[in-house]
Amino acid sequence: METIFSQRMEPRYEELKQLYDEIYPGDAEAFAYFCGMLKKCLYNRKASLQILDAQRLAEPEWFRSNKLMGMMLYVNAFAGNLRGVQKKLPYLSECGVNYLHLMPLLESPKDRSDGGYAVSNFRRVQPELGTMEDLETLADQCREKGISLCLDFVMNHTSEDHAWAKAARAGDEVARSRYFFYDNWDVPNRYEQTVPQVFPTTAPGNFTWLEDCRQVVMTTFYPYQWDLNYANPMVFNDMVENMLFLANRGINVIRLDAVPYIWKELGTSCRNLPQVHTLVRIMRLACEIVCPSVLLLGEVVMEPAKVVPYFGSPEHPECHMLYNVTTMATTWHTLATQDTRLLKHQIDQISALPSDCLFQNYLRCHDDIGWGLDYPWLRQFGTEEVSHKKYLNDWFTGKWPGSPSRGELYNDDPRLGDARLCGTTASLCGMESAKTEEEVELALACDLMLHAWMLTQSGIPVLYSGDEVGQLNDNSYHDDPDKAADSRYLHRGNFDWEKAELRKDTATYQGKLFAALRKLETIRGSEPVFRSDAKMTAFDTGSVNVLGIRRDLGDEHFIGLFNFSPKNVPLLMRGENGVDLLRPEITVNTQIELPPYGFIWMKTA
Numbered sequence: 001m002e003t004i005f006s007q008r009m010e011p012r013y014e015e016l017k018q019l020y021d022e023i024y025p026g027d028a029e030a031f032a033y034f035c036g037m038l039k040k041c042l043y044n045r046k047a048s049l050q051i052l053d054a055q056r057l058a059e060p061e062w063f064r065s066n067k068l069m070g071m072m073l074y075v076n077a078f079a080g081n082l083r084g085v086q087k088k089l090p091y092l093s094e095c096g097v098n099y100l101h102l103m104p105l106l107e108s109p110k111d112r113s114d115g116g117y118a119v120s121n122f123r124r125v126q127p128e129l130g131t132m133e134d135l136e137t138l139a140d141q142c143r144e145k146g147i148s149l150c151l152d153f154v155m156n157h158t159s160e161d162h163a164w165a166k167a168a169r170a171g172d173e174v175a176r177s178r179y180f181f182y183d184n185w186d187v188p189n190r191y192e193q194t195v196p197q198v199f200p201t202t203a204p205g206n207f208t209w210l211e212d213c214r215q216v217v218m219t220t221f222y223p224y225q226w227d228l229n230y231a232n233p234m235v236f237n238d239m240v241e242n243m244l245f246l247a248n249r250g251i252n253v254i255r256l257d258a259v260p261y262i263w264k265e266l267g268t269s270c271r272n273l274p275q276v277h278t279l280v281r282i283m284r285l286a287c288e289i290v291c292p293s294v295l296l297l298g299e300v301v302m303e304p305a306k307v308v309p310y311f312g313s314p315e316h317p318e319c320h321m322l323y324n325v326t327t328m329a330t331t332w333h334t335l336a337t338q339d340t341r342l343l344k345h346q347i348d349q350i351s352a353l354p355s356d357c358l359f360q361n362y363l364r365c366h367d368d369i370g371w372g373l374d375y376p377w378l379r380q381f382g383t384e385e386v387s388h389k390k391y392l393n394d395w396f397t398g399k400w401p402g403s404p405s406r407g408e409l410y411n412d413d414p415r416l417g418d419a420r421l422c423g424t425t426a427s428l429c430g431m432e433s434a435k436t437e438e439e440v441e442l443a444l445a446c447d448l449m450l451h452a453w454m455l456t457q458s459g460i461p462v463l464y465s466g467d468e469v470g471q472l473n474d475n476s477y478h479d480d481p482d483k484a485a486d487s488r489y490l491h492r493g494n495f496d497w498e499k500a501e502l503r504k505d506t507a508t509y510q511g512k513l514f515a516a517l518r519k520l521e522t523i524r525g526s527e528p529v530f531r532s533d534a535k536m537t538a539f540d541t542g543s544v545n546v547l548g549i550r551r552d553l554g555d556e557h558f559i560g561l562f563n564f565s566p567k568n569v570p571l572l573m574r575g576e577n578g579v580d581l582l583r584p585e586i587t588v589n590t591q592i593e594l595p596p597y598g599f600i601w602m603k604t605a
Contacts, residue, residue, distance in 0.1 A: 078465055203221065252293060410488055
């Protein structure tokens with residue numbers, strides 16, 4: 001192990017030291033502790049994980065393959081606990097899943113958890129979900145089946161119930177130095193002049209008064225989530241060690257939650273500051289030394305200009321992959337407007353990025369949908385931000401005449417028109433409101449078209465658990481006092497295993513959806529043109545309703561057409577003849593007609 005540590009540390013030492021000194025100038029003791037911690041973590045890495053490290057080092061581009069298929073789920077909603085998930089691994093394999101994202105499961109207070117994002121102990125699992133040993137066993141089983149396991153790492157803050165926070169509240173000055181404590185509101189009020197509010201309706205402000213200790217503490221998200229002070233090297237050292245502890249339990253992908261927020265500086269927005277990128281780069285180097293098979297997934301829910309820097313540079317990479325949140329939101333905008341121009345514009349921007357920029361693509365996740373669209377670009381068509389957000393929210397909550405969608409709003413602020421949207425994919429596509437067979441088929445076509453579009457994108461496609469069988473909204477959350485105030489529970493309902501059994505019956509919409517998705521996923525995994533290093537471009541189809549995508553990899557060529565409208569759309573292919581990948585016996589002619597929410601995947605000569 002000494003040799004391995006030296007081989008990995010030596011080529012990175014100078015950069016590591018330089019970056020550490022940028023953040024913590026002259027603190028040689030803290031840096032020495034950090035290096036010693038890395039060595040200890042490497043020594044504690046078990047043999048099976050070291051074997052995986054060697055395999056991944058031999059195939060460093062493994063995660064850019066077209067063969068990865070992801071799913072994200074809540075352990076309790078999916079199978080009760082971690083042992084339940086172990087028993088359901090055959091189902092996940094049936095779904096074609098080889099990348100499994102478990103939503104937050106570390107210890108957090110039941111009544112003040114923000115869905116598990118208020119961690120009180122980074123080394124314990126929430127008791128009702130199991131133990132750390134159960135998590136490690138699940139990770140071992142997933143690794144044996146070729147499934148990479150992803151886990152959230154909440155690094156911006158801790159729960160107020162964390163041992164550090166409890167000690168700080170009791171007056172421990174060392175513990176207080178881990179957070180942002182103030183005797184009065186003078187400095188907090190100066191921060192408030194430049195720092196935006198995350199939840200202005202449900203959790204206004206960025207600070208909380210603690211009556212028991214007569215102190216003010218920074219709480220960017222919720223009052224029970226205390227922001228960590230990363231200007232303190234003790235915080236960074238300990239949090240990186242917590243991250244590596246999870247990696248040594250067998251977690252293959254670490255999702256860096258709310259990473260743009262981690263560095264605070266008076267007089268700034270406290271978002272995306274240069275120090276954030278320095279810290280993430282150090283974390284990347286730490287993983288390369290201790291656990292080179294582990295990937296960093298950055299959660300940067302912002303516009304593209306602020307997202308892309310989190311990839312770092314080819315010489316100094318940061319995150320291995322990032323969420324494609326803008327394309328997700330733009331996709332739903334396109335569905336509501338039946339206008340693909342903004343989505344094409346979005347794809348043009350992504351296509352211009354270096355080919356090593358890898359995104360995690362999705363239609364839905366555990367969170368709400370925020371309408372962070374490119375409004376300056378939309379303004380050329382007479383689209384104004386506030387009125388457009390209202391239209392989108394009215395459409396997807398079924399208030400707009402003729403809309404089949406059934407969603408709910410989260411953090412609705414009528415003054416700003418800045419509400420966010422909740423709902424499952426199927427319910428937002430109209431399955432919940434469908435009363436006739438024709439309406440069911442239309443909702444199913446919409447659902448499938450959106451998934452086909454998501455699977456066409458470059459990167460790693462990820463399903464939200466339940467979407468594979470068209471699970472509907474869980475309206476019962478309204479009757480649960482622990483959940484009723486948070487409309488995100490609308491799409492966080494328990495997995496309906498009884499309805500999931502219908503996946504085997506292709507006479508049901510669940511069966512039709514499941515079979516069609518598996519066919520698409522299988523095709524994607526077998527065609528090299530879907531690799532992440534293939535060139536993807538959008539093209540004008542002659543119809544504002546239809547998105548056209550071209551993918552090219554050497555001699556492999558692909559055309560995808562996606563009708564975002566509930567009507568037939570005739571198209572002229574302009575000489576692009578090809579073979580339908582879903583029905584290989586069919587040659588696609590130059591003149592075609594896409595049915596309502598129809599799509600075509602085809603290979604061209």
